[in-house]
Amino acid sequence: MASDDERENVYLVYNKIAGWFSENRPTELIEKAHLDDLIYHIPADGHVLDLGCGTGQPILQYLISKNLKVTGVDASKEILSIARKNFPESEFLLEDMRHLHLNQKFDAIIAWHSFFHLPINDQPAMFELFEKHLNINGILLFTSGTELGEAWGMNGGENLFHASLNTENYSQLLKQHHFKVLKHVVNDPDCGHANVWMARFCG
Template sequence: MKKDNRKNAFEVYNEVSDWFAENRDRGLIEKPYLDQVIALLNRNARILDLGCGTGQPILDYLTRQNLNVTGVDASQKILNLARKNFPSTVFIQADMRQLSLGNKFDAIIAWHSFFHLPGEDQPAMFKVFSNHLQPNGILLFTSGTEHGEAWGLIGGEKLFHASLSTKEYTQLLTNHNFTLLNHQVNDPNCGNATIWMAKYTPDNQHKDPKIG
């Protein structure tokens, strides 16, 4: 095992990129939530897949719905695989904590990626999310269920995870003008993931939810 990468979990993905590509579940258990997001978007919507990995299976599914998807990941080796898988897709190597693309999207998906950040780095991400979303844009992310840290194993390497509490995430969403649309805790049909879906409503604007 390599050193503990608490601050930069993406470095672990550089170590295990080939293993991850071979072993990442492609069963798309995320589909019900992706479909909920898609239902709120127009067909020309632009989606930011934040922590896109190799693009399998989420980015693949979104592009097959004729959506315009941009993939962002901090791991260079993971992105090399993603570019091979999807040569016509725009991929950007960036640490999500420093993300400043100068573009706004109709949805941001941070599925099993945001929760690799240390807890102290997570609150600032909600400003990053809002800076990259159109009004009424949709945010979808996963988290833990309580404030704390945990280590798992991936390809024989230790992998860091962290979460804030439900109360903290709820307050962060409110403080950054997000309206909660869906919150599922430990969904047994989705690998026991805890899912958040929210709409960005700056200045309490209430517009037609069909965006893009």
């Protein structure tokens, strides 16, 4: 079992498995339909903040292929070093998303299979950070669970922590922080059974 520190800071586990993750993370773009929805709602030259960007493949890679500017953020220095080698022209920041203060606003924020690594108690505060870093009418795209609880998964021989609020909690947090839900897809069979949220920041 992972240590308490690795439970609170999952990026420490990603530092251990960075090479394995880079080699084994599926590169088929099963997220394409959701990314295309996001692209539809933002300017053609929009700037996207990819929180928990990993190695940049395949999501950041797809977005830059669509001529969007993407800033990648990850708290794992080992993962980020791979991302920088993969995409040397892109901007990457070594940051814990929970402490993000960029003094910059974006047209979209993506937290795809990253936000759900945060402990339950840390997740509500993220919605204020999402709010602070989005332009009016900006789009938030993230994945979550559907029920309140914690789970562990095995990746690269290491235990990896996941947590979720319940669906009503997320709905309330989005409303509280001035987001309008554009879609909520549960257990998407075409996207690895992900639970996907897309919301517009209304200001």
